[in-house]
Amino acid sequence: MNPSMSPLTKSLAALRVVVRGGGPTLLWRVVLTAGLVGAIGLLPWLSRTDPALTVLKARSADRDPAPGTLRAIRDELGLDDGPLVLLGRWLGGLLHGDAGTSWVSGAQVLPSVAQALGVSLLLMSGALVVAAVTVTAVCARTLRLGSRGRLGTRGAGGTATAVLAALPEFLVASVLASVLGVQLGWLPALGWYGPQWMVLPSLALGLPAGAVLGRMLDDLLPGAFAEPWALAAAARGVPPKSLARRAVRRCVPGLLPNLGLFVVGLTGGSVAVEQIFDIPGLGRLTLQAALAQDLPVLQTGTLALVLLAATAGVIARVTARLLIGPALRDSALSSLHRPAPPAPRALPLLYGALLAAVIGLGLPRDALALDTLARLQPPSPAHPFGTDALGRDVLARVADGALNTLGTALAVSAAALVAGLLLGLLPRLSGPLADTVSAVPPVLAGLLVAGVTGSGPWAPALAVGVVAWSPLAAHTSSLLRQERATTHLAATRALGAGRWYLLRHELLPAVLPPVARHALLRLPGVALSLAALGFLGLGAQPPSPEWGLLLAENQPYAERAPWAVLFPAAVLALLGALAVTAAGGVRLPRRRGRADRPARPSGDRVVPAPRQRPNHGDTLLTPAPLSPREER
Secondary structure, three states: OOOOOOHHHHHHHHHHHHHHOOHHHHHHHHHHHHHHHHHHHOHHHHOOOOHHHHHHHHHOOOOOOOHHHHHHHHHHHOHHHOHHHHHHHHHHHHHOOOOOEOOOOOOEHHHHHHHHHHHHHHHHHHHHHHHHHHHHHHHHHHHHHHHOOOOOOOOOOOOHHHHHHHOOHHHHHHHHHHHHHHHOOOOOOOOOOOHHHHHHHHHHHHHHHHHHHHHHHHHHHHHHHOOHHHHHHHHOOOOHHHHHHHHHHHHHHHHHHHHHHHHHHHHHOOHHHHHHOOOOOHHHHHHHHHHHOOHHHHHHHHHHHHHHHHHHHHHHHHHHHHHHHHHHHHOOEOOOOOOOOOOOOHHHHHHHHHHHHHHHHHOOOOOOOOOHHHOOOOOOOOOOOOEOOOOOEHHHHHHHHHHHHHHHHHHHHHHHHHHHHHHHOOHHHHHHHHHHHHOOOHHHHHHHHHHHHOOOOOHHHHHHHHHHHHHHHHHHHHHHHHHHOEHHHHHHHHOOOOHHHHHHHHHHHHHHHHHHHHHHHOHHHHHHHHHHHHHHHHOOOOOOOOHHHHHHHHHHHOOOOOHHHHHHHHHHHHHHHHHHHHHOOOOOOOOOOOOOOOOEEEOOEEEOOOOOOOOOOOOOOOOOOOOHHHHO
């Protein structure tokens, strides 16, 4: 692009590039959307229950399910015609702007979905503002040190953000609603009547999301501050604020795909927060429709989420091309990857020892023993973590649930990491697939998986695994796209290096460590999602001591017995701190003797001798030139 072009012209040019190269991608996206909507249309039949009975219970739980009543419902809804006929009718009406009527309420679907989408978009905008402030706070120390040339190869962020990222959204929402909304009365805690009602739910959604994005940005900033343009700008006395701003601009393209996924997740995946604060958003509407098998509402709401995901994906790609498009085209980028120094082992060992101590002290105790005379007892020598509403020992339940929860979470995270890396190598295939998968709320994914495989102990693992790979694949694709445009890779390719050599020795060493750290950062969230789906009846059932079950069961007693919620949440936060501090040491082992090995022929191609990655690129990066005012 010509630097003299106006911003509007640049945006239109970038959009034309995205659209021109997206013909097959658009077709693939349409196929995925059709498959998802069709699978949802089969949900009542996959669940192996009578859809007429489910609709009757949703309309009136006290009504007698007589055969005549069920037959009337089937005739009214046309259930005997089969799912394909129902899907065809819905699509035919949708082409004329009519999404049908709700099977439960009888109201028009399109106005209710549009209203709920507007509420969710407004809530999402508030959450993004909170997330931006959180990202700034997380990366403040790294930006301050890096802009003054006092930053090493690792970010300066601490583990406090890991604790924040590990806390479940519904727990943050419950604490904010009970403390700030009910006890202190600072802000309203229920309803959706004006800007004041946005504050608490925006905080509940934005704080964990901002902590995750902040950790990812903090992981990229040291590489940006070590690039030649940053060193040259610092040597010329450029103000630190201007240098920090351009370092952020350099790293943002690597986060844009995940930011798009966060936008969709904050819109459709905020079911728990909308339930706690009684917000009539799209996530809550979709959940209620899924539980009631209200197909017109469920299909229309899911289609709205898929369209939102597609729009967010296009905006992310256009923005990335605006920021670093010429450098991607000319292979003029420097690599953000830096060999990480040995990570300190004290903190991971400390957190691991604390977690092991909690599990070791609680395992000898009986997690299922009931004592109605010891209900909601505070912590004591007999019960170090107190007791719950049934008199069960909280420490025993936390320890007993840790083995199953952590084991399954590690397996799902490992599978998601492998799938994310493999699919991230194929961005044309995985991009639309990740957008479509991210548009599916976790509860709906659990219902679909349970409908196909049936409820069981592995149903939550399959449901979470279906969606857990998408942010890792998006991260892999964005990093890979920038790494392929680096000058050292272009030089290595010009010397005759083959595709597999570049993948093994250049691309994977640059992409694998940050994506693995990202996967570890999401480990606590995976553990919580597994237990939350079990609580919904799609896996382990009470009284199984799953961590999500502990938080959900004890949440109503948070004011009277806060220890019943705080101790399980503290253990979950401890897992997050352990995951992030352990992720700081994720790096590929250095191979000895590679630099002295001569190049050797490979057929009629010459494979260059492997070399150490340079600390800096060969050319300056593309951030906009400094203005005279900024130079002063």
